[in-house]
Amino acid sequence: MTRCRAVAIDLDGTIAFKDSRVDPVCIEPLRSLVREVPVIIATGNTVCYAMTAAILIGVDRTVIAENGGVIKVGRDGVEIVNGNGEECRRAYEILKDEMKLEALDWDLRKSDVALRRNVSIDQLSRRLAEINPLLEVVDSGLALHIKDRRINKGEALKVVSDIIEVDLTDFAAIGDSDNDIEMLEEVGIGIAVGNASDRLKAVADVVVEGEYGKGVVEAIEILRG
Numbered sequence: 001m002t003r004c005r006a007v008a009i010d011l012d013g014t015i016a017f018k019d020s021r022v023d024p025v026c027i028e029p030l031r032s033l034v035r036e037v038p039v040i041i042a043t044g045n046t047v048c049y050a051m052t053a054a055i056l057i058g059v060d061r062t063v064i065a066e067n068g069g070v071i072k073v074g075r076d077g078v079e080i081v082n083g084n085g086e087e088c089r090r091a092y093e094i095l096k097d098e099m100k101l102e103a104l105d106w107d108l109r110k111s112d113v114a115l116r117r118n119v120s121i122d123q124l125s126r127r128l129a130e131i132n133p134l135l136e137v138v139d140s141g142l143a144l145h146i147k148d149r150r151i152n153k154g155e156a157l158k159v160v161s162d163i164i165e166v167d168l169t170d171f172a173a174i175g176d177s178d179n180d181i182e183m184l185e186e187v188g189i190g191i192a193v194g195n196a197s198d199r200l201k202a203v204a205d206v207v208v209e210g211e212y213g214k215g216v217v218e219a220i221e222i223l224r225g
């Protein structure tokens with residue numbers, strides 16, 4: 001028995017190391033958990049990446065991608081795209097030469113713009129505010145993301161919670177970075193892994209000692225009570 005009715009889990013920096021290789025220690029525990037409750041990947045990465053990861057890891061095939069900008073409900077189900085992708089791309093085009101920005105997965109993204117982490121987030125945030133105050137930058141630890149301020153993993157989780165008919169207060173969420181803040185704030189139990197950012201640890205209900213997959217294993221043990 002688990003203390004929650006569903007789990008939302010971040011991918012990079014949580015299930016996977018910083019170089020994107022999955023930490024194998026958490027795979028069997030996740031496969032065992034998904035036999036009890038839905039386990040939903042919520043990532044800043046693209047939707048095709050999220051879906052492939054979900055299938056290979058063996059968790060739920062409803063996924064949240066692009067920091068909540070894309071929700072895919074089952075492998076062959078509907079895809080919900082939110083956020084002002086056009087404005088994000090416009091801001092990138094304006095700033096790319098000036099700030100030497102390098103876009104990642106440009107052709108695969110439908111909502112936000114992901115960037116290599118080679119620029120100062122403060123500087124980029126300041127310039128972005130001048131161009132379009134409705135946009136913001138968030139750091140996933142893997143990439144910087146230019147995104148619509150209204151979009152985040154927490155908002156997307158509200159949509160998923162309606163679809164799967166599980167209250168947000170009955171969800172647990174596990175993550176490592178600033179792009180997980182809203183998700184951890186929205187749910188009943190927010191858990192930060194040991195390698196999490198200070199800002200995420202500050203909003204978490206529980207901070208586990210283990211890093212990456214070991215942290216996920218510890219979080220699952222806590223959820224089992």
Ligand SMILES: O=C(O)COP(=O)(O)O
Nearest residue numbers: 011012043044045140143
């Ligand atoms: O920035 C990304 O693409 C991935 O980030 P996340 O899986 O840790 O949310």
Ligand SMILES: [Mg+2]
Nearest residue numbers: 010012013177
């Ligand atoms: Mg992460």
